[in-house]
Amino acid sequence: MAGQVLSGWGRYPRVACRLVEPRDAEEATQAILAADSLIARGNGRAYGDAALNPQGTLSMLRQGRLLAFDPSTGLLTCEAGVLLADIVALFVPRGWFPPVTPGTKFVTIGGMIAADVHGKNHHAAGSFGNHVASLDLALGDGRVLRCSPSENAELFAATCGGMGLTGVILRASFRLVPIETSRIRQETLPARNLDEVMELFEASQAWTYSVAWIDCLAKGRSVGRSLLYRGEHARPDELPVESRGTPLASPGKATKRLPVDFPAVALNRWSVRAFNELYFHAGRPGIKIIDYDSFFYPLDAILEWNRIYGSSGFTQYQCVLPKAASPQGMRLLLERIAKAAAGSFLAVLKLLGRQDGMLSFPMEGYTLALDFRATAATFSLLLELDAIVRDHGGRLYLAKDARGGAQMLRSGYPRLDRFAAIRGAAGGNRVKFSSLQSQRLGL
Amino acid sequence: MTTSSSPSVLVLGAASDVGRAIAAEYARTGASLILAARRAARLDPDAADLRLRYAVEVRTAEFDVLDTAGHQAFLDGLGVLPDIAVCVVGLLGDQARAQNDFAAAELIIRSNYVGPASILGEIANRMEVRGGGVIIGVSSVAGDRGRASNYVYGSAKAGLTAFLSGLRNRLAAPGVRVITVKPGFIRTPMTAGMALPPLLTALPEEVGRAVVAAARRGRDVIYVRPVWCGIMAVICHLPERLFKRMRI
Numbered sequence: 001m002a003g004q005v006l007s008g009w010g011r012y013p014r015v016a017c018r019l020v021e022p023r024d025a026e027e028a029t030q031a032i033l034a035a036d037s038l039i040a041r042g043n044g045r046a047y048g049d050a051a052l053n054p055q056g057t058l059s060m061l062r063q064g065r066l067l068a069f070d071p072s073t074g075l076l077t078c079e080a081g082v083l084l085a086d087i088v089a090l091f092v093p094r095g096w097f098p099p100v101t102p103g104t105k106f107v108t109i110g111g112m113i114a115a116d117v118h119g120k121n122h123h124a125a126g127s128f129g130n131h132v133a134s135l136d137l138a139l140g141d142g143r144v145l146r147c148s149p150s151e152n153a154e155l156f157a158a159t160c161g162g163m164g165l166t167g168v169i170l171r172a173s174f175r176l177v178p179i180e181t182s183r184i185r186q187e188t189l190p191a192r193n194l195d196e197v198m199e200l201f202e203a204s205q206a207w208t209y210s211v212a213w214i215d216c217l218a219k220g221r222s223v224g225r226s227l228l229y230r231g232e233h234a235r236p237d238e239l240p241v242e243s244r245g246t247p248l249a250s251p252g253k254a255t256k257r258l259p260v261d262f263p264a265v266a267l268n269r270w271s272v273r274a275f276n277e278l279y280f281h282a283g284r285p286g287i288k289i290i291d292y293d294s295f296f297y298p299l300d301a302i303l304e305w306n307r308i309y310g311s312s313g314f315t316q317y318q319c320v321l322p323k324a325a326s327p328q329g330m331r332l333l334l335e336r337i338a339k340a341a342a343g344s345f346l347a348v349l350k351l352l353g354r355q356d357g358m359l360s361f362p363m364e365g366y367t368l369a370l371d372f373r374a375t376a377a378t379f380s381l382l383l384e385l386d387a388i389v390r391d392h393g394g395r396l397y398l399a400k401d402a403r404g405g406a407q408m409l410r411s412g413y414p415r416l417d418r419f420a421a422i423r424g425a426a427g428g429n430r431v432k433f434s435s436l437q438s439q440r441l442g443l
Numbered sequence: 444m445t446t447s448s449s450p451s452v453l454v455l456g457a458a459s460d461v462g463r464a465i466a467a468e469y470a471r472t473g474a475s476l477i478l479a480a481r482r483a484a485r486l487d488p489d490a491a492d493l494r495l496r497y498a499v500e501v502r503t504a505e506f507d508v509l510d511t512a513g514h515q516a517f518l519d520g521l522g523v524l525p526d527i528a529v530c531v532v533g534l535l536g537d538q539a540r541a542q543n544d545f546a547a548a549e550l551i552i553r554s555n556y557v558g559p560a561s562i563l564g565e566i567a568n569r570m571e572v573r574g575g576g577v578i579i580g581v582s583s584v585a586g587d588r589g590r591a592s593n594y595v596y597g598s599a600k601a602g603l604t605a606f607l608s609g610l611r612n613r614l615a616a617p618g619v620r621v622i623t624v625k626p627g628f629i630r631t632p633m634t635a636g637m638a639l640p641p642l643l644t645a646l647p648e649e650v651g652r653a654v655v656a657a658a659r660r661g662r663d664v665i666y667v668r669p670v671w672c673g674i675m676a677v678i679c680h681l682p683e684r685l686f687k688r689m690r691i
């Protein structure tokens with residue numbers, strides 16, 4: 001079959017892959033049996049090369065069926081190719097919300113499990129894997145295993161965050177959480193520097209959601225200048241009077257599409273600086289009631305915004321540092337980024353809660369994420385950032401990564417050997433599931 | 444036609460992407476559905492999905508378009524005659540093989556023409572007796588003019604197109620509507636691996652929307668992307684002297 005040029009969200013790298021698109025579980029297992037080397041692919045929202053394999057890339061998008069919902073417990077069972085956007089659109093009006101959501105709703109449930117995604121509530125709710133009751137995993141030999149915290153528990157643990165390397169998740173059951181309204185009560189707090197924003201995160205531990213947008217170009221005493229947003233699902237009595245009759249109404253649609261690739265010059269350091277100045281002065285401190293799209297998915301309002309970085313594509317750098325090492329480590333990272341003046345419009349800072357997965361990203365401490373155009377200068381800057389992250393005992397997020405090295409992976413993920421052993425055992429010691437990312441990282 | 448506010452829709456070939464898309468689009472409007480295909484157990488997840496998303500009634504039924512002797516019994520087994528019947532069944536087959544092996548050609552002809560003519564003909568008779576209903580047949584632009592690359596398939600679709608046109612003519616008075624759908628290219632497994640021009644290629648969801656809109660607006664013949672109307676007008680009017688030397 002002809003290869004199809006695919007990429008992750010960063011549009012770097014772009015590679016011709018043999019794409020198979022099974023309609024159901026039966027066709028998926030046949031495709032797995034027929035392949036020598038294969039990786040599952042959801043909606044391609046991982047930034048780098050995690051969902052690319054030139055020899056075989058198995059799209060789950062035709063397997064997007066909802067299978068069962070129990071309104072007494074909130075347990076939803078669906079095929080792994082279901083989009084989170086569909087779940088949100090269908091279940092918010094019925095009074096349910098995903099237990100954990102990333103910053104875009106255009107991801108599949110399989111991709112959310114495979115990357116063990118975290119949201120603005122990680123400090124309170126943990127990662128998505130915490131809310132998965134069970135999943136059906138197709139292995140390389142055509143078997144399908146039910147995995148849960150009590151059944152094939154090790155394989156379950158390795159599959160949450162396992163980046164598709166243990167097999168293809170066909171179906172999953174997970175718990176939605178009840179909500180009374182579709183709105184969020186958001187409080188915005190300005191922080192003049194890194195110390196202040198870290199204090200605010202500590203003071204916000206009792207809030208369900210918290211995140212900060214940080215100005216990466218601020219220097220000197222202003223390093224870490226940011227706006228912290230914290231939020232709660234609004235109660236009906238907090239809504240404006242005119243919306244109290246329809247507390248679960250969906251937000252209106254207002255999506256724009258970027259018509260063409262932005263010329264790369266549009267994103268030079270002057271425009272970023274100007275944007276950040278505007279942003280920080282427009283971000284008004286205070287409390288407001290906003291719809292869930294504005295709170296969780298602001299970037300989804302601009303479809304295909306990934307083209308803003310031009311045709312060379314871009315990469316996102318996301319690291320986490322242990323909490324104790326964060327004040328010093330984050331300062332070094334931010335200073336280095338400000339000096340290069342190469343950062344994106346904004347970077348995201350968040351305090352994650354305790355967790356120890358095998359290949360799952362979260363650990364207790366601060367995570368920083370920002371975008372860079374994919375250029376040679378960026379890649380050498382990122383090597384410097386890697387060194388800071390490694391020295392402070394941190395790690396990189398595989399769902400964002402397109403360029404990290406094997407050593408960096410090893411230093412960041414001490415339970416890698418355990419992961420490899422479980423993955424090997426599931427595959428009868430024959431590794432069928434691999435991606436360009438896993439090959440690059442020697443996984 | 445039944446008086447209930449939500450119509451019932453039968454989809455023949457419901458396991459295909461086009462069938463799924465049409466079923467979903469009808470479910471969105473609140474219609475109840477009967478999904479029919481070979482190995483109908485495969486349709487259980489589709490049925491569950493439609494029920495959960497749209498809170499509509501969905502049933503599944505075993506159906507083989509080649510089993511023409513069983514078509515009466517299939518319809519009897521449904522209990523009630525649906526308000527709307529959509530036939531999506533089709534088989535592209537392999538033209539090169541069909542040229543040299545008549546059994547292969549015959550399968551294409553039976554799957555695209557003989558079988559659909561049998562089931563839709565019987566549904567038409569029953570709708571005529573009832574005095575109402577809508578029949579939607581998915582044919583193809585390939586049936587508008589025979590071409591070297593797929594004329595066995597094309598001739599069978601031509602047969603289906605003419606059959607639907609005749610049904611429409613016959614049943615206009617008793618109030619049974621017949622719609623012919625010529626989708627143009629669709630991105631489905633039937634065309635997997637073919638290099639299709641993006642501007643001429645519809646997604647299955649687009650076909651679903653176009654079909655439901657055509658039925659609502661009382662259209663007779665539709666091309667899914669309007670550009671196909673012009674393309675086929677040109678192709679159909681090329682003089683045979685010229686056309687026979689072309690490779691399109």
Ligand SMILES: Cc1cc2nc3c(=O)[nH]c(=O)nc-3n(C[C@H](O)[C@H](O)[C@H](O)COP(=O)(O)OP(=O)(O)OC[C@H]3O[C@@H](n4cnc5c(N)ncnc54)[C@H](O)[C@@H]3O)c2cc1C
Nearest residue numbers: 042043044045046102103108110111114117118163164169
């Ligand atoms: C704008 C934006 C904001 C984001 N915000 C966040 C955030 O806040 N928090 C966060 O954690 N992440 C975030 N992400 C990353 C995103 O949530 C993850 O990359 C997620 O995995 C993407 O899901 P996908 O369905 O697109 O998967 P893909 O990108 O297609 O695949 C990602 C990985 O999952 C594997 N995979 C996919 N489906 C299956 C399956 N069925 N079985 C086995 N493996 C599978 C693939 O092999 C690959 O390794 C963000 C991404 C974007 C673009």
Ligand SMILES: NC(=O)c1ccc[n+]([C@@H]2O[C@H](COP(=O)([O-])OP(=O)(O)OC[C@H]3O[C@@H](n4cnc5c(N)ncnc54)[C@H](OP(=O)(O)O)[C@@H]3O)[C@@H](O)[C@H]2O)c1
Nearest residue numbers: 458459461481507508509531532533583627628629631633
């Ligand atoms: N794809 C295109 O570009 C294109 C263009 C114009 C027209 N069309 C037409 O659009 C329709 C849908 O096509 P598609 O692209 O979705 O192709 P498809 O995936 O091959 O679907 C064809 C469907 O027909 C069913 N079918 C075949 N033989 C059958 C039989 N004996 N009994 C019952 N069902 C049978 C198949 O069922 P199984 O699942 O059991 O195999 C399948 O679901 C077809 O009529 C096709 O001719 C397609």
